[in-house]
Amino acid sequence: MEGVSKKHPFVFMFYLVFLTPLVCSQLYYNFYDLTCPNLTRIVRYNVWSAMANDTRIAASLLRLHFHDCFVIGCDASVLLDDTNTLTGEKNALPNKNSIRGFDVIDKIKSDLENACPSTVSCADILTLAAREAVYLSKGPFWAVPLGRRDGTTASESEANNLPSPFEPLENITAKFISKGLEKKDVAVLSGAHTFGFAQCFTFKTRLFDFGGSGKSDPTLDTSLLQNLQKTCPNQADSDTNLAPLDPVTTNTFDNTYYKNLVTNVGLLQSDQALLGDNTTSSLVTNYSKWPILFFRDFAVSIEKMGRIGVLTGQQGQIRRNCRAVN
Ligand code: HEM
Ligand SMILES: *[C@@H]1O[C@H](CO)[C@@H](O)[C@H](O)[C@H]1NC(C)=O
Ligand SMILES: *[C@@H]1O[C@H](CO)[C@@H](O)[C@H](O)[C@H]1NC(C)=O
Ligand SMILES: *[C@@H]1O[C@H](CO)[C@@H](O)[C@H](O)[C@H]1NC(C)=O
Ligand SMILES: *[C@@H]1O[C@H](CO)[C@@H](O)[C@H](O)[C@H]1NC(C)=O
Numbered sequence: 001m002e003g004v005s006k007k008h009p010f011v012f013m014f015y016l017v018f019l020t021p022l023v024c025s026q027l028y029y030n031f032y033d034l035t036c037p038n039l040t041r042i043v044r045y046n047v048w049s050a051m052a053n054d055t056r057i058a059a060s061l062l063r064l065h066f067h068d069c070f071v072i073g074c075d076a077s078v079l080l081d082d083t084n085t086l087t088g089e090k091n092a093l094p095n096k097n098s099i100r101g102f103d104v105i106d107k108i109k110s111d112l113e114n115a116c117p118s119t120v121s122c123a124d125i126l127t128l129a130a131r132e133a134v135y136l137s138k139g140p141f142w143a144v145p146l147g148r149r150d151g152t153t154a155s156e157s158e159a160n161n162l163p164s165p166f167e168p169l170e171n172i173t174a175k176f177i178s179k180g181l182e183k184k185d186v187a188v189l190s191g192a193h194t195f196g197f198a199q200c201f202t203f204k205t206r207l208f209d210f211g212g213s214g215k216s217d218p219t220l221d222t223s224l225l226q227n228l229q230k231t232c233p234n235q236a237d238s239d240t241n242l243a244p245l246d247p248v249t250t251n252t253f254d255n256t257y258y259k260n261l262v263t264n265v266g267l268l269q270s271d272q273a274l275l276g277d278n279t280t281s282s283l284v285t286n287y288s289k290w291p292i293l294f295f296r297d298f299a300v301s302i303e304k305m306g307r308i309g310v311l312t313g314q315q316g317q318i319r320r321n322c323r324a325v326n
Contacts, residue, residue, distance in 0.1 A: 026312040027145035032124075036116035043108055043125065047132040050104045055251045058133035059196025060101040065130035066192070066305065067099055068123065070179060071158045073309020075151030076122035078159070079105060079322040086325070092159030097240070098199070102323070105129065109322050122322035123148035127306050134302075137195055139253025140295035142303060149316035152325045165202050165268040169277050172270060179308050181301070187280040188301040191287065191294055193245040193271055194257035200232035201239040203268050208234045219272055221264040228267075243267060255295075258288035 032039045050057045068078040071089055078095070079102065080088040089095055105125055112120045124146050135141045163172045173183045181189075206217035207229055216225055224247065232238045244250040245267050246257050257271075261284050266272035274280040287294035317326050 027147045027307065027310065029143050029145050031146035032116075032120060035119050036112065038115055039112070039120060040128065042111050042115060043128045044132045044136070046104060046108045046111065047129055048136055050101075050107075051133075051136055056196060057101060057104060058137045058251070058253075059192075059245075060099070061104065061126075061133040062130045062192055063196065064099055064101045064105070065126045066189070067095060067159070067162060068126050069305050069308045070162055070175075072151060072153065072155050073311070074123050074127060074148055074306055075309065075311055075316060076126060076148075076319065076322060077151045077154040079122055079126075080154045080325065081323045083324070086154060087156050088154045089156055089159035092156050092162070094162040094164065095159055101129075105322055113320065118318050118320060120318070121148050121150045121316075122319050123150055123310070125322070130302070134253050134298075137251060137253040139194075140299050142299035144306065145303065147310075147312055149311040149313075150319040150322075150325075151311060151316050163270070165198075165270040166205070167270070169270070169273045169280070179305075181304060181308075183279055184283065184297075185301045185304065187274050187283040187287075188294070188297045189305065190271060190274060191255070191257050191298055193268070194249070194255070195251055195253055196245050197242040198245055198267055199239060200228075200241045200243065203228070203243070204232050204234075204239070206269055207232060217269070217272075219264055219276075224265050245271075255287050255291040258284050258294065262288045 047058070047061065064078060065074070067089075068074055068076060071077055078089050078099070080086060081090070082088045090099070105122065108125050108129065109122060112125070127144055127146070127148065131142060131144050161175070163175050169186070173186050176182065176186050206220055207225065208216065210217040227247070228243055231241050231243050246260060247265065247267075248260060249256045257266075260266055261272060261275045264272065264275075266275070274284050287297075320326055
């Protein structure tokens with residue numbers, strides 16, 4: 001009897017130390033280890049092969065994860081197509097003719113349905129594909145907690161409320177805070193603009209008539225300005241032309257984004273604004289000097305983003321087709 005009661009504190013400690021964090025976060029690093037052991041390999045191979053055809057797809061996949069998580073949580077709502085009874089998010093302004101990568105997600109899903117049917121959620125696929133996309137672009141690697149489930153709803157109005165390049169940093173920060181993130185995360189996650197492209201209309205206001213001044217944005221580097229004015233002539237039909245978010249190392253996930261901000265070579269007004277704010281400018285300077293610091297902080301922030309509003313346990317479902325509710 002005495003022996004049993006002496007064990008109690010240890011049993012209690014075991015629960016406290018090992019089980020509490022798991023129960024609280026509700027996601028698990030080894031969630032599919034037994035049920036889908038080839039998961040990482042399948043995702044990595046597909047992202048790699050998509051990148052071999054189209055380098056930009058890496059950036060597009062990372063952005064898809066962001067647009068998923070910021071709209072009713074990381075529940076793959078961004079992947080749902082419109083139906084008679086459901087309005088998806090694909091036609092929301094920040095998404096329409098802009099987000100891409102759906103075919104890659106479909107291919108991963110179909111490979112996974114062959115390897116381990118009805119097991120891996122589309123929300124987890126998006127999260128893992130984003131990690132692989134960054135890693136295969138020479139960026140950081142981080143462990144991805146898994147076990148998200150797929151939602152059965154979407155919100156076009158929330159998607160319309162995604163951070164916009166035309167709003168001030170204060171407004172963008174407020175949106176991050178409303179998702180449980182912090183101002184620091186704005187500076188860190190904006191580092192994703194170290195690869196990929198933006199359409200002219202998302203930064204054209206800086207080129208010709210900045211704030212109604214009739215002139216360009218005075219903070220914009222002059223040689224970048226000249227290049228951008230060639231890519232985006234002052235007429236409406238140039239609105240969908242593309243410019244690289246990082247003109248220096250366009251396809252590489254590195255800290256050049258921050259080096260660009262320091263030399264006024266940020267593309268979006270919302271990017272360059274990070275240098276005009278005391279809190280974020282000191283982060284920008286630090287990341288521009290120490291790539292490892294950026295990589296470490298990015299891994300922390302993106303994992304945090306990947307936990308926004310997740311469905312777990314018996315909530316939601318495992319979609320068979322990422323584009324439609326079962
Ligand atoms: C902080 C607020 C943010 C704003 C205002 C913003 C805005 C934008 C805009 C306007 C574009 C260009 C879209 C187009 O022209 O079609 C873009 C592209 C992109 N964004 Fe953001 N973004 C933000 C945060 C993020 C975050 C948090 C991530 C990911 C962690 C991200 C990843 C990307 C990537 C990778 C691209 C390039 C996509 C491609 O080439 O397909 N952005 N963003
Ligand atoms: C290759 O990339 C292009 C876009 O750049 C896309 O339209 C096409 O479907 C891709 N092909 C394959 C086989 O993935
Ligand atoms: C920023 O937020 C304020 C307060 O919510 C709002 O009144 C304003 O219109 C927003 N600015 C932009 C450019 O979205
Ligand atoms: C921000 O920094 C500038 C100059 O570095 C300083 O003049 C200003 O008072 C600072 N503002 C805040 C809110 O700390
Ligand atoms: C940036 O680095 C400096 C010097 O190491 C440090 O004092 C400062 O706190 C850092 N800034 C931020 C916001 O982390």
